[in-house]
């Protein structure tokens with residue numbers, strides 16, 4: 001099939017083809033009802049529900065494709081955007097892929113402060129960010145700094161033990177990889193998470209871009225909130241409504257029981273246990289919580 005000929009009037013959306021961001025990025029597409037079928041080994045998939053072509057690319061290449069306008073939208077880590085130094089918009093924090101880019105040194109070694117690494121050798125997959133960090137520490141432009149920054153594409157954490165680095169700059173989430181390699185962090189270069197990124201040079205239909213963004217925002221909201229419903233005597237509503245104020249306001253409905261009402265409101269998922277406890281304590285009954293599979297707010 002000549003896929004490229006089908007792309008001209010489609011919005012191009014770059015998605016990580018593998019690695020840490022792949023599954024969650026695809027689950028956001030599903031949540032946003034962007035349907036597609038990806039044939040095995042094919043890096044382009046046409047959406048069957050919207051005029052979108054999904055382009056599966058390495059997370060590290062996505063900022064450049066979006067920055068140069070080859071793709072209209074993308075999903076990747078802020079770390080990759082900053083490393084590529086491209087000018088793109090970052091409209092939505094997708095609330096996954098959170099980690100820190102950190103300076104790491106051998107636990108038993110002499111280095112306790114990043115300034116002690118000036119003039120030493122640093123290994124990283126993020127050579128631009130690492131270079132800028134150490135140039136700032138030295139107070140000179142990157143071209144004039146004495147610290148050497150070398151590129152390694154993977155297993156960066158082995159570099160100190162192998163004797164090719166005094167320190168590394170690498171991503172840390174749980175810290176397991178770092179600790180297993182006998183390293184500890186002494187500074188943070190960047191906090192990162194996955195974002196929807198948007199080209200500043202897109203020629204795609206602005207309405208379609210707004211639709212996609214609004215759907216993805218809906219997925220984010222559906223993940224953040226659950227729907228809470230309870231019955232209560234109308235007389236105690238002043239005690240209960242401050243616990244469930246809703247995003248805009250709670251819905252209050254009459255029920256077929258004199259003096260009683262039903263209340264429903266979106267509540268924050270992470271507070272649902274505490275919210276239900278408090279409602280019960282203050283006199284609410286029949287308290288139920290439902291998943292929100294999707295929404296527009």
Ligand SMILES: Nc1ncnc2c1ncn2[C@@H]1O[C@H](COP(=O)(O)OP(=O)(O)OP(=O)(O)O)[C@@H](O)[C@H]1O
Nearest residue numbers: 018019020021058059077079080097098099171173
């Ligand atoms: N341990 C982690 N926890 C959370 N997010 C991470 C972690 N490691 C990487 N990321 C995020 O995922 C992005 C892609 O990292 P990943 O290691 O999956 O890269 P990859 O090179 O595309 O895949 P692979 O390592 O399989 O070759 C990173 O730029 C970062 O934003």
Ligand SMILES: O=P(O)(O)OC[C@H]1O[C@H](OP(=O)(O)OP(=O)(O)O)[C@H](O)[C@@H]1O
Nearest residue numbers: 020154155171172173174175176177178
């Ligand atoms: O703090 P942790 O939870 O251990 O995560 C950190 C590790 O995750 C990433 O690598 P990944 O496992 O994706 O493989 P890679 O080294 O091949 O990039 C990163 O490069 C670290 O090595």
